[in-house]
Amino acid sequence: MxxxxxxxxxxxxxxxxxxxxxxxxAGDFSPASEIYDRYSTRIYNFAxxxxxxxxxxxxxTQEVFVxxxxxxxxxxxxxxxxxxxxxxxxxxxxxYLRKADNKPKEGEDVLLHLPGSGEYSPERQLEQRENEQRIxxxxxxxxxxxxxxxxxxxxxxxxxxxxxxxSGCSEGAVKTRVFRAMETMKKALTGESRGGNQCLNAxx
Amino acid sequence: xPECDVMKESMPLLLTESLDPVRRELTHQHIEGCAAxxxxxxxxxxxxxxxxxxxxxxxxxxxxxxxxxxxMPQAERSxxxxxxxxxxxxxxxxxxxxxxxxxGGYLAGHRNAPSxxxxxxxxxxxxANAGSFLPVSTAPTYSIAETRTLPARAISxxxxxxxxxENVNFIDTNPNDEEIGVSFDITSHVTVTGRPTDKSMxxxxxxxxxxxxxxxxxxxxxxxxxRTTYSRPHNADPEIAEALANVLRNxxxxxxxxxxxxxxxxxxxxxxxxxxTYKALIEALKNDPNPSVRMKAVEALxxxxxxxxxxxxxxLDTLRQKASQGDENLYVRVxxxxxxxxxxx
Numbered sequence: 001m002x003x004x005x006x007x008x009x010x011x012x013x014x015x016x017x018x019x020x021x022x023x024x025x026a027g028d029f030s031p032a033s034e035i036y037d038r039y040s041t042r043i044y045n046f047a048x049x050x051x052x053x054x055x056x057x058x059x060x061t062q063e064v065f066v067x068x069x070x071x072x073x074x075x076x077x078x079x080x081x082x083x084x085x086x087x088x089x090x091x092x093x094x095x096y097l098r099k100a101d102n103k104p105k106e107g108e109d110v111l112l113h114l115p116g117s118g119e120y121s122p123e124r125q126l127e128q129r130e131n132e133q134r135i136x137x138x139x140x141x142x143x144x145x146x147x148x149x150x151x152x153x154x155x156x157x158x159x160x161x162x163x164x165x166x167s168g169c170s171e172g173a174v175k176t177r178v179f180r181a182m183e184t185m186k187k188a189l190t191g192e193s194r195g196g197n198q199c200l201n202a203x204x
Numbered sequence: 205x206p207e208c209d210v211m212k213e214s215m216p217l218l219l220t221e222s223l224d225p226v227r228r229e230l231t232h233q234h235i236e237g238c239a240a241x242x243x244x245x246x247x248x249x250x251x252x253x254x255x256x257x258x259x260x261x262x263x264x265x266x267x268x269x270x271x272x273x274x275x276m277p278q279a280e281r282s283x284x285x286x287x288x289x290x291x292x293x294x295x296x297x298x299x300x301x302x303x304x305x306x307x308g309g310y311l312a313g314h315r316n317a318p319s320x321x322x323x324x325x326x327x328x329x330x331x332a333n334a335g336s337f338l339p340v341s342t343a344p345t346y347s348i349a350e351t352r353t354l355p356a357r358a359i360s361x362x363x364x365x366x367x368x369x370e371n372v373n374f375i376d377t378n379p380n381d382e383e384i385g386v387s388f389d390i391t392s393h394v395t396v397t398g399r400p401t402d403k404s405m406x407x408x409x410x411x412x413x414x415x416x417x418x419x420x421x422x423x424x425x426x427x428x429x430x431r432t433t434y435s436r437p438h439n440a441d442p443e444i445a446e447a448l449a450n451v452l453r454n455x456x457x458x459x460x461x462x463x464x465x466x467x468x469x470x471x472x473x474x475x476x477x478x479x480x481t482y483k484a485l486i487e488a489l490k491n492d493p494n495p496s497v498r499m500k501a502v503e504a505l506x507x508x509x510x511x512x513x514x515x516x517x518x519x520l521d522t523l524r525q526k527a528s529q530g531d532e533n534l535y536v537r538v539x540x541x542x543x544x545x546x547x548x549x
Binding site: 029030032033036040041044045048049053054055058061062065066069125126128129131132134135136153154155159160175178179182185186189190 | 213215216217219220222247248250251252254255257258259260261262263264266267268270271272274275276423424457458459460533534535
């Protein structure tokens with residue numbers, strides 16, 4: 001990498017997403033690395049949690065950024081780049097799951113990312129591990145639509161309007177999906193005894 | 205009751221701060237005055253909070269490397285992690301780029317080639333990566349012009365080159381018969397069909413498993429297929445176990461190594477061959493950076509012992525060491541201790 005390249009890379013850090021995309025739309029892919037650095041972790045984590053398969057999440061991440069460059073002309077500067085990238089990612093993940101042999105498998109990769117042995121006490125590790133397993137299991141029990149909505153809402157902090165744009169549905173549908181997902185996860189994570197049934201009993 | 209139902213539906217919106225100020229205030233007021241909804245709200249908050257326990261994971265550096273290589277191949281990539289072939293696979297790359305298939309000339313053979321030709325080089329015009337398939341007997345030869353199906357019995361099991369095969373798919377059109385198939389693109393689309401025990405089929409699957417450089421097919425799918433087919437005792441083949449052992453040793457992707465060790469667990473003990481599987485499992489238990497792989501290696505060793513295999517002193521020593529190693533992952537230690545109890549009470 002030449003000195004001028006390094007300078008360009010440093011300068012790109014100060015450019016907005018829209019400015020970087022304008023460069024790409026002009027046929028210059030030099031902002032590719034900067035855009036990747038800004039969004040790859042979010043894209044990868046979304047795909048990994050959605051698919052429960054780290055190899056597929058790697059493929060998704062790579063292909064999403066390739067598509068971003070290839071179809072840069074379709075990016076409308078009025079929208080957020082993150083929303084557009086998540087749209088591409090969600091489409092990729094849905095396509096992946098549609099293939100019969102790519103259904104998420106129970107327990108796949110769940111132990112991939114344990115903290116190092118020295119980082120926490122064994123008790124804390126055990127607790128963390130149990131919580132992770134419960135959450136993974138609860139997420140796996142959701143429909144793909146619900147999982148997509150809850151992942152984008154809880155972990156990516158996107159608004160319902162943004163999620164609706166990504167999922168290609170109405171805001172009302174997103175609210176319903178999040179509600180249903182939370183209902184399922186509440187039962188799975190806090191048990192039947194909390195909430196719902198008591199509420200209904202109290203009201204009857 | 206209808207009011208409680210409405211409030212309940214508003215709770216996720218309250219958590220995501222998506223309610224307008226008026227509805228937010230009304231919802232809070234209702235929750236404060238309704239014991240059941242307070243309980244409901246606390247459960248939602250607890251659930252929402254628990255979700256943060258799922259840690260964010262880092263993207264492997266190779267993804268950026270592959271992305272930049274794909275879109276900016278001319279760029280100097282000194283700031284990204286290069287992907288190197290592991291030493292164990294070098295022998296494959298260094299092998300002669302010749303694949304011998306008895307009766308099958310995938311690349312440049314001709315259906316009407318003179319019969320009786322023996323080991324005649326036919327791939328002078330092929331790229332080095334494509335490998336070549338040479339007629340070796342009086343069996344009929346095949347051209348490469350169209351999609352074709354070849355019986356595994358008619359092709360030699362010796363794959364000596366490194367043909368660049370892609371788009372690999374596994375076929376079992378009739379689960380009631382013993383025939384399976386592997387299709388792939390080389391320079392034309394080829395399907396090899398036969399019994400899982402046909403040596404050519406075994407070698408082909410072994411090649412797919414060990415060929416880690418290609419993005420497609422998913423190696424995890426390949427391992428799934430192998431697990432389904434070769435965990436049946438009558439299909440057991442030591443070469444499949446060896447291939448999985450090599451994947452366990454060499455694959456850079458932890459998800460694939462987990463699959464490999466999981467599949468080794470399911471193979472019949474008779475398939476474990478000359479002890480290479482043991483060695484790979486012990487190496488994984490000692491050295492694999494992923495605790496899940498180490499745990500599953502313990503399980504696989506226990507399974508082998510349960511099948512009647514006698515664990516060597518080295519295996520028992522490694523299990524003892526892992527059970528008492530202070531800086532080892534807690535779950536691996538527990539697994540190793542349980543294994544010792546089971547296999548060496």
